[in-house]
Amino acid sequence: MLHIEGSIASLRLKQPFSIAGYRFEQQEVLRVTARDGACHATGEATGVYYLGDTAQSMQRDLAAIDSACWRGIDRLTLQRMLPAGGLRNALDCALWQLEANRRQLPLHVLAKLPRTHALLTTMTVGVASPEDMALAASCYVGARAIKLKLDGSALDGERIRTVRRRCPQVRLLVDANQGWDMAHLESLLPAMLDCRVELIEQPLPVGADDDLRGYRCPIPVAADESFQQLSDLEEMTDKYQLVNIKLDKCGGLTEALQIAREAPRHGLGVMVGSMVGTSIAMAPAFVAGQGAWIVDLDAPLFLIGDAQPAAQYGNGEIDFPVLWKQRWPEATSGSA
Structure with missing residues (x-):
C-alpha cells in the first residue's frame, strides 16, 4: 500500500532577494515522500506565496487527508482529489518519480516526450x-x-x-x-x-x-x-x-x-x-x-x-x- 508522509524543509538563500512588493530571505518548502514497498520518491513544493499557499498550509492539508485515500491513488485520480496548488504539485511529482523508479524508466518516457536535452x-x-x-x-x-x-x-x-x-x-x-x-x-x-x-x-x-x-x-x-x-x-x-x-x-x-x-x-x-x-x-x-x-x-x-x-x-x-x-x-x- 502506498504510504505518504510530508515534512517542512527550510532553504537558506545566499543573500536576500527582492521583487516588486516582496523580499525573500529564506524559503520553507514542503517535501512529500511516497513509499510503495522498496520504492520511494520525493516531491517538493513551495506553494504560491501571494495566494497564501505556504509550506505550513500544505502540511496541514496533507495531514487532514485520510490515509485510506492513498489506496490505489494515481496521478489522474489526484487531479480530481485536490485543487491546483503546491500540495498537489508535491504529490503529483512524487507519483511521477515513484512510477519512474518502479518501472526503471526515464521520466521523459513516461511523459511521452523525446529524450531530454539541456x-x-x-x-x-x-x-x-x-x-x-x-x-x-x-x-x-x-x-x-x-x-x-x-x-x-x-x-x-x-x-x-x-x-x-x-x-x-x-x-x-x-x-x-x-x-x-x-x-x-x-x-x-x-x-x-x-x-x-x-x-x-x-x-x-x-x-x-x-x-x-x-x-x-x-x-x-x-x-x-x-x-x-x-x-x-x-x-x-x-x-x-x-x-x-x-x-x-x-x-x-x-x-x-x-x-x-x-x-x-x-x-x-x-x-x-x-x-x-x-x-x-x-x-x-x-x-x-x-x-x-x-x-x-x-x-x-x-x-x-x-x-x-x-x-x-x-x-x-x-x-x-x-x-x-x-x-x-x-x-x-x-x-x-
Missing part, C-alpha cells in the same frame, strides 16, 4: 540599484539570458540601460511582478526597445490586466500571476502572448504537460518557471520545459546548498544528465 535558462537579478543589478548580471559567468526584476519605480529605465551596457550580448527579459501600471509600461518602452528587451512578464496587477486586452505591445508580454492553471488559458488569449507555467501554480507535472500542449492551440507561447526551490522541484519543471520558448529554472543558484543529485548549470543552461535515475533524499526537516 535547456537555456534565464538567470534572474533581483531589484536593487542600477549599478548593483548590472554587477549581479555580470557575475553570471556564461549566462546567455538575464531576467531583471523591476519594481515600478523611476529607476526601472536606468536599471535596464545599465545592465544592457554591462551585458551587451545576452538575451534580456524584464519581470514586473504586477508592479507597473499602463503609464509606466509605456514610459519604459523606449528604453526596452533600445536595449533589445525580448519579454515583459506580468507588468500589471491581477485584476487590472484587462488594460492589456487588445493592446499591441511591440514586445511580447507573458502572464505569470494572472495565469495559474489550465482553465485560465482562454482568458489569456487577447491580453498576453505567453503564459508562464509553474508547477506550484498548476498543481504538478501532469497539468503542466497539458498546458504546454494546449497553450499553442490558443495562440499562446509557453514559458516554464518555478518558485524558490531545490533541484527536487526543478527536475519535473525541466521535463515540462523541454518545448518551451523561455525557461526560467535558476532557483537553486540562489540557495546555500542544494538537494543531491543536483541540476547542472553551465554555458547558461540547466541540465539533468541522470534525470531518469534520480533517487531524491527522503523528506527531512532542516536546510536543503
Whole structure:
C-alpha cells in the first residue's frame, strides 16, 4: 500500500532577494515522500506565496487527508482529489518519480516526450540599484539570458540601460511582478526597445490586466500571476502572448504537460518557471520545459546548498544528465 508522509524543509538563500512588493530571505518548502514497498520518491513544493499557499498550509492539508485515500491513488485520480496548488504539485511529482523508479524508466518516457536535452535558462537579478543589478548580471559567468526584476519605480529605465551596457550580448527579459501600471509600461518602452528587451512578464496587477486586452505591445508580454492553471488559458488569449507555467501554480507535472500542449492551440507561447526551490522541484519543471520558448529554472543558484543529485548549470543552461535515475533524499526537516 502506498504510504505518504510530508515534512517542512527550510532553504537558506545566499543573500536576500527582492521583487516588486516582496523580499525573500529564506524559503520553507514542503517535501512529500511516497513509499510503495522498496520504492520511494520525493516531491517538493513551495506553494504560491501571494495566494497564501505556504509550506505550513500544505502540511496541514496533507495531514487532514485520510490515509485510506492513498489506496490505489494515481496521478489522474489526484487531479480530481485536490485543487491546483503546491500540495498537489508535491504529490503529483512524487507519483511521477515513484512510477519512474518502479518501472526503471526515464521520466521523459513516461511523459511521452523525446529524450531530454539541456535547456537555456534565464538567470534572474533581483531589484536593487542600477549599478548593483548590472554587477549581479555580470557575475553570471556564461549566462546567455538575464531576467531583471523591476519594481515600478523611476529607476526601472536606468536599471535596464545599465545592465544592457554591462551585458551587451545576452538575451534580456524584464519581470514586473504586477508592479507597473499602463503609464509606466509605456514610459519604459523606449528604453526596452533600445536595449533589445525580448519579454515583459506580468507588468500589471491581477485584476487590472484587462488594460492589456487588445493592446499591441511591440514586445511580447507573458502572464505569470494572472495565469495559474489550465482553465485560465482562454482568458489569456487577447491580453498576453505567453503564459508562464509553474508547477506550484498548476498543481504538478501532469497539468503542466497539458498546458504546454494546449497553450499553442490558443495562440499562446509557453514559458516554464518555478518558485524558490531545490533541484527536487526543478527536475519535473525541466521535463515540462523541454518545448518551451523561455525557461526560467535558476532557483537553486540562489540557495546555500542544494538537494543531491543536483541540476547542472553551465554555458547558461540547466541540465539533468541522470534525470531518469534520480533517487531524491527522503523528506527531512532542516536546510536543503
